[in-house]
Amino acid sequence: MFIQTQDTPNPHSLKFLPGVTVLDAGQTMDFPNVSSAQCSPLAKLLFRIEGVRSVFFGADFVTISKVEEAEWAIIKPETFAVIMDFFASGLPVVTGANPNNSTQINEDDDETVQMIKELLDTRIRPTVQEDGGDIIFMGFDDGVVKLKMQGSCSSCPSSIVTLKNGVQNMLQFYIPEVVSVEQVTDEVDKIAETEFSKLEKQIRQKDEQTNEKS
Numbered sequence: 001m002f003i004q005t006q007d008t009p010n011p012h013s014l015k016f017l018p019g020v021t022v023l024d025a026g027q028t029m030d031f032p033n034v035s036s037a038q039c040s041p042l043a044k045l046l047f048r049i050e051g052v053r054s055v056f057f058g059a060d061f062v063t064i065s066k067v068e069e070a071e072w073a074i075i076k077p078e079t080f081a082v083i084m085d086f087f088a089s090g091l092p093v094v095t096g097a098n099p100n101n102s103t104q105i106n107e108d109d110d111e112t113v114q115m116i117k118e119l120l121d122t123r124i125r126p127t128v129q130e131d132g133g134d135i136i137f138m139g140f141d142d143g144v145v146k147l148k149m150q151g152s153c154s155s156c157p158s159s160i161v162t163l164k165n166g167v168q169n170m171l172q173f174y175i176p177e178v179v180s181v182e183q184v185t186d187e188v189d190k191i192a193e194t195e196f197s198k199l200e201k202q203i204r205q206k207d208e209q210t211n212e213k214s
Contacts, residue, residue, distance in 0.1 A: 001084050005076065006061075008132040012053070013065040013151065014072060015132035018083050022057050022093055026121075028134040029094060030150035031055040040094045042086050049078045056133065056151030057093065063132035063151045112177045113140050119174055120147075124167055135167070143179030145171060 006015040023029060029040070032054045037043035043055045046062070051070025056063040062083065066075055105114050120137055128135050133151030140146070147167065168181040 001087060003080050003083055006132070008063065010065070010132075012068060013063055013132055014076070016062045016064065016079060016083060017060060018062070018087060019060075020087055021060060022062060023059050025059050027059060028129065028150065029057045030134065030136075031057075032150075041091050042083075042093050045082045045086060046079065049075055049082065051075050054151075058129050058132070058134070058151075061132065065151070112175060115175050116140060116145055116171060116178070119171060123170060138184050143177060145178055145181045146184045147181060148184055 002019060004017040004019070006017060008015055029043075031037040031040065031043045031047075034044070034047040037047055037055065040055075040057075042062075043057070046052055046055045046064065051066050052064055052075065053067045053070075054065045056065070062079075064075065064079055066072070105117050109117065117137055120135060125135055133149060136148040136150060138146040138148050145168075168178070171178045171181060
């Protein structure tokens, strides 16, 4: 297996392309922390690599996001080894969980929501997935489209700009009812942020101890 890597707009996220199918076409799955990875043997293994902040799966790629202090020079070879060994094992990537289908059109969706979902699915999500992430539709209230960024986009400094300049402009162009686009977070994100702050602190302390010894 030859695994390629691809940079993303987020310097702390890297896209790994194993050359095999990870999920079915168009599907994505986000693992913002280790507790969310219980349904994926591959994600659990990747979280064992020190410095890994979050894991994200696309149809043909795996995005790894690291804590700020961690070095890609250390994380990359370990990630290569984990991915190669995993796909050689023949184990399922995901067990007993449903990939993201937030843009699936439901019978009770009104016409505006259907149009928003269709635009997200056909024009916006494929581009975001190219950058190693995804956008989840969370709701539409009083002209405000609520979206959640995943993968490389979730901790990317330019994600707000992407939402406002790219996604909002496109949705407003095609759908006059859209007044604005907002990024939302949930409790899992808040918990993950707290845990990773602790992890970054531990890595910083290790580095300081190593420097003192040398």
